[in-house]
Amino acid sequence: MPAGELKMTMPTNQNTGAPAPGGAAGGSVVLSAKGLTKEFKGFVAVKDVDLSVREGSIHALIGPNGAGKTTCFNLLTKFLQPTRGVITYRGQDITGLAPAEIARLGVVRSFQISAVFPSLSVLENVRIALQRPQHLATQFWKPETALSVLDDRAAGLIRSVGLDAFINHTAGELPYGRKRALELAATLALEPDVMLLDEPMAGMAHEDIGHIADLIRQAAQGRTVIMVEHNLHVVEDLCDAVTVLQRGEILAEGDYQTVSQDPRVREAYMGSEHD
Numbered sequence: 001m002p003a004g005e006l007k008m009t010m011p012t013n014q015n016t017g018a019p020a021p022g023g024a025a026g027g028s029v030v031l032s033a034k035g036l037t038k039e040f041k042g043f044v045a046v047k048d049v050d051l052s053v054r055e056g057s058i059h060a061l062i063g064p065n066g067a068g069k070t071t072c073f074n075l076l077t078k079f080l081q082p083t084r085g086v087i088t089y090r091g092q093d094i095t096g097l098a099p100a101e102i103a104r105l106g107v108v109r110s111f112q113i114s115a116v117f118p119s120l121s122v123l124e125n126v127r128i129a130l131q132r133p134q135h136l137a138t139q140f141w142k143p144e145t146a147l148s149v150l151d152d153r154a155a156g157l158i159r160s161v162g163l164d165a166f167i168n169h170t171a172g173e174l175p176y177g178r179k180r181a182l183e184l185a186a187t188l189a190l191e192p193d194v195m196l197l198d199e200p201m202a203g204m205a206h207e208d209i210g211h212i213a214d215l216i217r218q219a220a221q222g223r224t225v226i227m228v229e230h231n232l233h234v235v236e237d238l239c240d241a242v243t244v245l246q247r248g249e250i251l252a253e254g255d256y257q258t259v260s261q262d263p264r265v266r267e268a269y270m271g272s273e274h275d
């Protein structure tokens with residue numbers, strides 16, 4: 001959506017129906033970055049970013065193309081190591097940890113198609129997620145009854161993302177939107193405390209967007225969500241807090257209404273097609 005079309009309506013928190021920003025903004029900081037910087041051979045893609053993500057919020061990272069959103073996201077999920085800066089999760093310095101280590105702590109990244117095994121069924125995919133090391137690896141060695149407990153849990157997760165009718169379908173055969181719902185179920189199986197979503201609506205057909213937004217809203221209950229998202233309608237609808245990046249630096253922060261009215265944000269989006 002071009003800058004001139006940044007909407008100015010007050011978003012509501014769909015979980016509660018109440019005005020969005022107040023509640024989450026009052027929560028304690030669960031994930032934070034201080035002075036986060038990433039240089040690629042001298043090019044500064046992310047520069048001195050200070051970020052505070054509040055408990056229970058859905059926090060969006062937005063900005064025009066090349067702003068540094070993906071780099072920032074990869075730093076927070078530890079897929080990239082920062083050149084400088086510190087990342088803290090619940091007071092613990094996680095800057096030097098690997099993605100699998102932060103996942104064990106409860107900081108889990110989702111929406112990577114590769115995370116789903118295409119030749120396995122929906123049920124098998126979710127069951128594998130439930131058996132991951134940070135979880136229940138020992139269940140492999142337990143009697144059949146323990147595995148059926150896993151099946152029950154897997155079925156519950158599959159139901160929660162609306163995939164009951166597809167439970168025995170091969171993941172690779174699922175339509176794109178359903179695959180993303182499966183990824184969400186597999187991620188939820190890890191019981192994330194902080195869930196990081198990389199452009200959850202990317203490639204999504206228009207009619208699927210509302211459905212996935214509903215699933216994210218539902219999945220966000222009782223946890224914190226950080227998402228990079230290009231679709232500003234989705235950001236307005238879902239997110240309590242928004243950080244706007246431009247050329248690697250924070251340009252503005254606040255609820256959607258505040259940042260969408262900020263002249264600097266409008267200018268930054270000028271000429272960028274963000275739909």
Ligand SMILES: Nc1ncnc2c1ncn2[C@@H]1O[C@H](COP(=O)(O)OP(=O)(O)OP(=O)(O)O)[C@@H](O)[C@H]1O
Nearest residue numbers: 040043044045063064065066067068069070071072
């Ligand atoms: N591995 C890399 N090596 C060199 N430059 C990089 C690398 N990754 C990103 N960049 C540069 O860093 C800047 C920020 O890129 P990034 O992908 O983080 O932006 P973005 O906001 O996610 O953009 P988009 O909305 O287009 O996905 C860009 O100028 C990009 O070319």
